[in-house]
Amino acid sequence: MDEKREPRRRNPAKTxxxxxxxxxxxYSSQGYAKTGIREVAERAGVATSLVVRYFGTKATLFEESLVRALYAQGFFVRSKENFGEEMARLVIGDEEARIPAMMVLAIADPESRAIAQKVTQQIVLRSLAEWLxxxxxxxRALAMLALMNGFTIQTRHLRTGDVPSETVRWFARSLQAIVDEGDAPAG
Structure with missing residues (x-):
């Protein structure tokens, strides 16, 4: 006798x-141009049709994955005190370089570059300026973003070996100076 199987319930949010x-x-490891919807579906363990159903286009998927990553990192809700040290630790750590890598790789393709520009202007710079x-x-937000992206690219992607501790301290102090400028007394 065939037992009737209970239909598997989908959880759209988890999917x-x-x-x-x-x-x-x-996108953060190989870039927009080299990443296809089928490959994303395979990595996620879902049918390609689900990716299309939920996100429609590759461009929408790129944008939503970038925005989700930005908010997941919580950059815009961190404490201003010791911000520089905290960011320096994160950038030197294992995971945090994926967002700048995704942005840099996006530059190579006109469609992803336009999306990265839009996200940078509408979300990153605006949120960072409000926070500062x-x-x-x-x-100050643009200076901070340029410093963080440049430092990340140089130390995580172009350098081999450990970053000297003096360089990490300089980076932390530089970021903190940008943050603290807003707390300086007027005059």
């Missing part, structure tokens, strides 16, 4: 999260 994580892993506050919040 979408798996797809976004798989997409982020692939006056004076000159947008200028």
């Amino acid at each position: 979408q999260a798996r797809i976004l994580e798989a997409a982020f892993e692939l 506050g006056p004076p000159e919040a947008e200028t």
